[in-house]
Amino acid sequence: MSERPKVFGNLVAEVIRKNTCVTCGGCEAVCPVNTVKIEDGTPKLVGLCISCQLCYWNCPVASFDVTEMEEKVFGRIRTEDEAAIGVHKAIYAVKAKDAEILGKAQDGGAVSAILTQFLSGAGDGAVVAGVEDDRPWAAKPIVVTSKEGILEGAGTKYTNSPSLVGVASAIQEYALRKIALVGTPCQMKGIRNIETGPLSDERIKDAVALRIGVFCMETFDYPSFMEYLEGEGIDAAKVDKFEIKSGKFIALQNGEEIHNVKLATVKSLVRACCHTCGDFSAEFSDLSVGNVGSPNGWSTVIVRTDVGEEALGAAEKAGLIEIHPIDDGKRGLGLVNKLATMKRNNAEEAHVES
Ligand SMILES: Cc1cc2nc3c(=O)[nH]c(=O)nc-3n(C[C@H](O)[C@H](O)[C@H](O)COP(=O)(O)OP(=O)(O)OC[C@H]3O[C@@H](n4cnc5c(N)ncnc54)[C@H](O)[C@@H]3O)c2cc1C
Known part of the structure; x- marks a missing residue:
């Protein structure tokens, strides 16, 4: 301190x-x-x-401080094999x-x-x-x-x-x-x-x-997200699930896919x-x-x-x-x-x- x-x-x-x-x-x-x-x-x-x-x-x-916190929480720091995802x-x-x-x-x-x-x-x-x-x-x-x-x-x-x-x-x-x-x-x-x-x-x-x-x-930034959905003609209140999977951003309504775009499309949000x-x-x-x-x-x-x-x-x-x-x-x-x-x-x- x-x-x-x-x-x-x-x-x-x-x-x-x-x-x-x-x-x-x-x-x-x-x-x-x-x-x-x-x-x-x-x-x-x-x-x-x-x-x-x-x-x-x-x-x-x-x-x-990552190293200090690893010592406190796990009693050790990450190994080389754990470099990407941390101690486990x-x-x-x-x-x-x-x-x-x-x-x-x-x-x-x-x-x-x-x-x-x-x-x-x-x-x-x-x-x-x-x-x-x-x-x-x-x-x-x-x-x-x-x-x-x-x-x-x-x-x-x-x-x-x-x-x-x-x-x-x-x-x-x-x-x-x-x-x-x-x-x-x-x-x-x-x-x-x-x-x-x-x-x-x-x-x-x-x-x-x-x-x-x-x-x-x-x-996502909430106002930008809502603005995007409105621009795409999607009523956010009716969407039952959003998914980000395999590089795609997807919206589902009543279990049906209503929007499926490359993740890059929504990166600005x-x-x-x-x-x-x-x-x-x-x-x-x-x-x-x-x-x-x-x-x-x-x-x-x-x-x-x-x-x-x-x-x-x-x-x-x-x-x-x-x-x-x-x-x-x-x-x-x-x-x-x-x-x-x-x-x-x-x-x-x-x-x-x-
Ligand atoms: C903002 C965000 C981005 C994600 N990005 C990825 C990703 O890139 N790759 C990936 O593999 N997984 C990602 N996930 C995780 C994934 O979407 C699921 O939450 C995870 O697979 C668990 O699924 P489940 O069916 O076990 O969870 P469920 O049983 O559905 O439980 C999900 C839990 O997460 C909580 N939760 C939901 N939204 C939020 C939030 N905004 N902040 C805090 N808690 C929340 C819920 O309240 C619930 O308790 C992301 C999750 C969030 C919240």
């Missing part, structure tokens, strides 16, 4: 004005006087700052067995099935991403305590949810004490900072028991902050889940910690999922490594240019 205090003004200068704020919600979650609020996708000061420095030192963009113990292809979960899930329903087991075991809640009532496909954190709640959040929203605000809400407003967090790679970094950083938040550290990260190449993020596979989660690397309708699951191994094992033991070894060829693990390397290289280039 520096000698001079690093306060909200430093976050503004070093992160927000540089368009690298990922809007994970960590700054709002840790502010002890509720003075930092996410408004229109940006952290703002809405009252008097007490210069506690929590927002700065818990920000995953302003303050994050195993990788599998996973599919939920429950038809209701499969009907709502984005891919193999691994995330929702593992959460279901978590809630029927020791967990008392989870923070997932729902959507805002009046803005279709605008992700927002929701706190859930049942399978119905998990299913409400199932499926991918390609917009940002400030999910760490949901963690604070789960603790303060729902009095939950053992929660799971689902989030993008930047949100996994944010939660680890809050749990282990120089100014960690003990309430959050004690309550978060499982961290499930989703693979993420990018998120990507939020600026995603260009400087080099983490594809949610390297600091307990379990990372994506579709790349597994057959259609299956999820690829990277097990990184004992906590993750236990959660996955419990879901299998309960008969909620089936697990197979991941294909270690070009279309399996090779593709996960390739995309992770590509994202890291792109981010390094973007840093050099900025």
